[in-house]
Amino acid sequence: MQSREPRAYAGWWLALVAILVYALIPVVWLLSLSFKTPATVSDKKFLPQDVTLDNYTTLFEGGLDSPLLRPLINSVSIALIATVIAVTLASFTAYAIARLDFPGKTLILAGALAIAMFPQISVVGPLFDMWRALGLYDTYLGLIIPYLTFALPLAIYTLVAFFREIPWELEQAAQVDGATPWQAFRKVILPLATPGVFTAAILVFIFAWNDFLFAITLTSSDSARTVPAALAFFTGESQFTAPTGNIAAAAVLVTIPIIVFVLIFQRRIVAGLTAGAVKG
């Protein structure tokens, strides 16, 4: 066994490196592009020859009128609001689905799944017309509503799975201990479902943060345009220069919040939180 171990490890390392290279080369390439000057952008060299931060600084030139700052604020706000609403609604729904037997339960679950599978491109056109008629076009709410529609089923499915894991006796124990249904939910069930709540939150946030289709269709100005959509509107410094460096820089920046978000919440996703609840 001992002689085989290093070889087995070497195999693992090889596989790991291969996967990392495959996954990260485009990202590193983007990073490299973002540090290149307009003149060297197409020099086909992997490492930038003369490193510049201009691509980043120009993104924020002019404060709120800058190309990126306002969309960044929009993106963070819209994604966070959508996440909070979706997770709150989904935890109530999922709890009811996991715990209660009510007519139409399977219909709700099937409906949720159907909505999640619905091609977004087919609703975008009608939404555009409806939102303009309702005055929701180019507003936060105009984006939050479609995001909720598609993120809720995802969150509900995730949370139902987590709620089903929690022994029902815990809730009954809380009831016998004198808790109202709301207290039992808030003080016993929800703390135990925390990993699920954060998992759902991450999924919804990523969905809202990465959306391009709704953002590009349902916004027309910086008042609600999110980063992915804003990227498409970048122009070069003159009409003859391509905004490659700026787009690369913005693409790098746009990944940072999501990495931070995942890292923060990943710590809260501690598996086996219910260990010790019941016999063992």
Added chain:
Amino acid sequence: MADIKLHDITKRYADGTEAVKHMNLEIKDGEFMILVGPSGCGKSTALRMIAGLEDISEGELLIGDKVVNNLSPRDRDIAMVFQNYALYPHMTVRDNMGFALKLAKVDKTTIDTKVEDAARILDLSEHLDRKPSNLSGGQRQRVAMGRAIVRDPQAFLMDEPLSNLDAKLRVQTRTEVARLQKDLSTTMVYVTHDQTEAMTLGDRVAVMRAGVLQQVDTPRALYNDPVNIFVAGFIGSPAMNFFSGTISGGRLKLPFAELAAPMDVSHAGEVIVGIRPEDFEDASLAPANHPAGAKFEAPIEVLESMGSEIYAYFSFQGGEVSSDELAELARDSGIAETPTGGGGLAVARLNPESEVQQGERAKLWFDGAKLHLFDPSDGSSLKRGKQEQQAAAQATAEAVAAEDAKDPPSRAAAGADGTTAPE
């Protein structure tokens, strides 16, 4: 502290199955009542109805003279210990035990004193700040008990609280539970499938089978005067031996012996005879001049010496008893796999000085005054006193049935009510 009364309680599920059927039980203030029976007999359902975790389809439940049918568990002022303890895993032992008081808005210092008092009684003082996941099975069980006793409730409800402990710890904890209940003198309803627990713990024991209450009495009375073959077979370890016999002309004929029929039985024809293992003895060690003793010879198949006693399994020809009740008992307790379940084998508990040898024929004796006779048609006891009680019970059951027949719409409506309960 309060008494608990169950009046004609029935639990019917949406699909029409009845888990508990017309159960009548009065549990006195401060009494230790055991609900015992094989799995699926409805004992846990009955307990959960008292707790308010299951809806009551029919009948009336009173705790301290107040009808609580429609009160939620939190308004019944009862504490429950669950089979798997159901401790809150995200709270420390202290918070687990103080949770109910915190919900009741008791002030912080009072909670601390009460929790610490309970922890001292249960020997948990040094574990108060640990999480349940870091405790052993026995400690978790004690935390679950602690969570119940800090509240000083009207009644404790225990759902097989010891079944997840290993055998040694179970015996030890059993003693603790009994002591605790005596000290607190709070009404306790305790569900178990273990007849040893039932016999050792309870002031009174209620034996259930298939949703029907069979007999409620003190452990001693259950043992000495079982009302039917089910109770007789369930209570006692090793279980009672059953033989079929016939009574004719004042004589009782058994597969291996014949003797004068007991005076207090007025029944002729087929009977089921129950003899407890300890009512057998080695013939050479049997009391002399016993008025109702009878001797017989039987081949000893298996001999188990326990030191303090010897269990001798002897075979007999013909006269095996088969009944639904006994089949269920055998299935549930695993007797089917033990020698007695094979049919034609009976167990006798002999004096350790006996010199009976395995594989040889031995002269045995049994006490004819301690026979239990049962009616083979319905398994009920044939003792005269019991017979009259049975007749009375039968009469009421028939009266209820007649009432049902007279007034079907109301019963149907009540049933429909019960079935709407979410499960």
